[in-house]
Amino acid sequence: MNSLILRTASRLLLPLILVLSVFVFWRGHNEPGGGFIGGLLAAIAFALVEKAQGLEAARKALHFRPQSIAAVGLGCTVLGGLWGAFAYGYFLKGVWPLIEKLPDGSKTGLPFGSIMLFDFGVFLVVLGGVCGILFALEDVVANERDDKED
């Protein structure tokens, strides 16, 4: 596809959609959203680049191999589980090192912890998985197009 409007727009939209995806991921902590939807949104951003500027540009924008992104994500989810196991003896138990309980029962501090790490892993798995499938399909389509032109 060769469209000047789409190409120009995709340059602007890529960072915007990525910011939105991080926002949705962040919001998913207590409200609808989360790693899966965030990851899908991020994958859409790169799919847009791929459609507008071609496969090479999308690979470059993603920088890492999609499979490796998915692998790191899977690693994050396992580590998120193991964190709870080493801290409390239960695999997948939530650990919140930055939250303190006040004497009156309320809590203060930043909600970073094992569950967020797990969710971030999901984000990366979805991003890497969807991009990997999309790029592989696009590869096949491109090869077939070349075959026809030959």
Add this chain to the structure above:
Amino acid sequence: MLLFWPIVIPLLTAVLTLLAWRSTEMQRGISLMGALALLLAALAIFSQVVETGPVSAQAGGWPAPFGITLVADLLSAIMVLLTAIVAVTVVIFSFSDVTVEEEHFGFHPLTHSLLTGICGAFLTGDIFNMYVWFEVMLIASFGLLVIGGGKTQFDGTVKYVGLNLIATVAFIAGVGLLYGTAGALNMADLHGKLAGRSGEAVVLASAAFLLFAFGSKAALFPVYFWLPASYHTPAFSTSALFSALLTKVGVYAMLRVFTLVYDIDGTVFVPILIVLAVLTMFFGAMGALSQNSLRRVLGYSIIASIGFMVLGLAIGTPLALAGAAFYLFQDVLVKTGLFLGAGVTARLTGSELFARSGGVWRARAGFSILFLIPALSLAGVPPFAGFWAKLLLVQAALDTNAWFLTFAALATGFLLLYAMGRVWAAVFWSAHPGGESAITAPLGATSLLPVAVIAILVTYLGLSAGTFVDLALRVGAELTDPSAYVQTVLGGAP
């Protein structure tokens, strides 16, 4: 935490092998390390279960029945141990079997994802969680079937995935009905909640859905056709892994669900299971006799063996369940040995077709004996493990005066012996069509060692059968009376 290691270790191995995609050597190293670590974890679980009885662990610390529980009783622990043994042998064998392209497309990560799913299915105490592990297995096995990239691989994959998708939909439908009527998913909890309700229509319907789902996973009559259509297409390491473990997960799920969750005694399921088991044995053995290519014969022999195990479940006495369990255990090893051996003979003779192979005995007598051991065990020849498994089942059938079942088991055993005799005559004894000098391919340690290890284990299982039959009898007792299992999961109140 111990119970989580068989899930965490293969998952981490899959991650690391994915990240090490640049170097095949490194992938292989990590893959082997992961399989060995899995073996250590499985041994630790096994020794603890043998000593103290069933153990359980709660994910996230949520108490059962609210959280997801992992449970290892003797059956689960032994199955995980066997999975680990198969994993090590298959990974070593793959070094000389799988092509560089297949490794590049992710043979090692997919294998370890498959192992994650298998171990998860064996260890989970929650029926919905079992569904999730089935999905993990399905996706990973889909990948493993397709990475060969050829036309036959795609053909096999479509048939495999087609039926397995329907089966998983039936599985989730059954689980949904079960949850709707009992309000529980934890299997130990379901055991209590369904007690005395085995005649209700909803319960029977959900059981029927699950029987169909597990039956198609296990390749039970009449939904077995996907197995011979797909198991001969991928790399030999992959088909060894599949034939050793995937159908066995279906049998394991049946043994678990139809003893723990449902009380099938006296329901319509007993005659249904008996008829299905006998027909599966018959069609499996007949199929094995009618095929003319090594892996297709072996594929049908899997189906026949599944029939034996389901027969044990259908008879349902502690002795019959012990027989089914023992059959299950030895068959994992036997099928690994046979499929890996098939890989070696195909490399030696250049073909899997009977007409185009032969002469292996003359060229490689040592290896031929290594293949013969699991083949004789499959046929039920003493003193190998398969003989004791069949003996237990026949004994159980005789105890219940089921003469016809005794006859069916013995006849199937005889047909399998004949099928293995055909393999032996065509591939090992008869001369190779290319003449005596046709077999020149060298055999490396990575192909011989796994086959030898399996042959030794099958022989050991048969020679010290006393120990293992005792173990199987304990499994049978645990399955018939799951109170220890239930108590481990739910704590105090049984």
